[in-house]
Amino acid sequence: MKLTRDQIDQLKKLISYKGYPEIDVQYEILDHVACKVEALLDENSKLGLDDAFRKVHSSFGIFGFSTLEESYKKAIEKRIRKSYWQELTLLLKSFRIFYPILLGLLIYQATLFLNDPQAWVLFLAGFLILGTSIFVIRYWKSHQAYKSYASYIGSTHIFQIINLGTLCAVYSYQFVYKNTEDTSLLFTYLFKGAIILVLIWYSLSLFILPRLLEKSIAETQKLKTLYET
Numbered sequence: 001m002k003l004t005r006d007q008i009d010q011l012k013k014l015i016s017y018k019g020y021p022e023i024d025v026q027y028e029i030l031d032h033v034a035c036k037v038e039a040l041l042d043e044n045s046k047l048g049l050d051d052a053f054r055k056v057h058s059s060f061g062i063f064g065f066s067t068l069e070e071s072y073k074k075a076i077e078k079r080i081r082k083s084y085w086q087e088l089t090l091l092l093k094s095f096r097i098f099y100p101i102l103l104g105l106l107i108y109q110a111t112l113f114l115n116d117p118q119a120w121v122l123f124l125a126g127f128l129i130l131g132t133s134i135f136v137i138r139y140w141k142s143h144q145a146y147k148s149y150a151s152y153i154g155s156t157h158i159f160q161i162i163n164l165g166t167l168c169a170v171y172s173y174q175f176v177y178k179n180t181e182d183t184s185l186l187f188t189y190l191f192k193g194a195i196i197l198v199l200i201w202y203s204l205s206l207f208i209l210p211r212l213l214e215k216s217i218a219e220t221q222k223l224k225t226l227y228e229t
Contacts, residue, residue: 172196
C-alpha cells in the first residue's frame with residue numbers, strides 16, 4: 001500500500017521521537033523506512049503504523065537509525081571540508097589574494113607608524129574580531145532559519161574555525177604582544193608561533209568563510225523547498 005501524507009507525517013514524528021530532530025535527517029531515514037513499512041502493511045493489513053515502524057526500527061539492530069544519521073552527516077562534513085580547501089585554493093590562485101595582501105600591507109604600515117614592532121598583532125587581532133562580529137551578525141538570521149537542518153548544522157567546521165580564530169585573537173594580546181618571557185625557551189617560542197600561525201590562517205579563512213556558508217545555506221534551502229512541497 002502507498003502511504004498517505006498523514007502517515008508520512010506520523011512516521012516523521014516517530015523518527016523525531018527516536019532522537020533525530022533535524023528535518024533532513026528525518027527524510028533521509030524516511031527514505032529507508034517508508035518502503036519497509038509499506039511492505040509490512042501490505043503483508044498484514046491489520047498491523048498498525050506504530051507497530052510496523054517499531055518492527056522496521058528493530059530490523060536496524062541495536063544502533064537503530066544512528067548508522068543512517070552518521071552516514072548522512074559524514075557526507076555533509078566531507079562536502080564542507082572539500083569546499084573549504086577548494087575555496088582556499090581559489091583564493092590563493094585568484095585576484096582575491098590581493099585582499100589579504102593589502103590587509104597585511106596596511107597593518108605593516110600602521111606598525112611602522114606607531115614604531116612598535118609588536119603592534120601588528122593588535123591590528124590583526126582587531127581586524128579578526130571585527131570581521132567575526134560582522135560575519136555573525138550578517139548570518140544570524142540565516143542561522144535561526146536553518147538550524148533545524150543537518151545540512152546547515154554540518155557547517156560546524158566553519159564555526160569551529162571561528163571559535164579557534166577568535167580565541168587566538170583575544171589571547172594574542174597577552175601571550176604574543178605583552179609576553180616578555182625569554183623566547184629562547186622552546187615551549188614559549190612554539191606557543192607564540194602557534195598563535196601567530198592560527199591568526200594568519202584565520203585571517204585567510206575569514207575571506208572564504210562567507211562563501212562556504214552561502215553554499216551551505218543554498219544547499220539547505222533546496223532541501224527545505226523540496227520537503228515543504
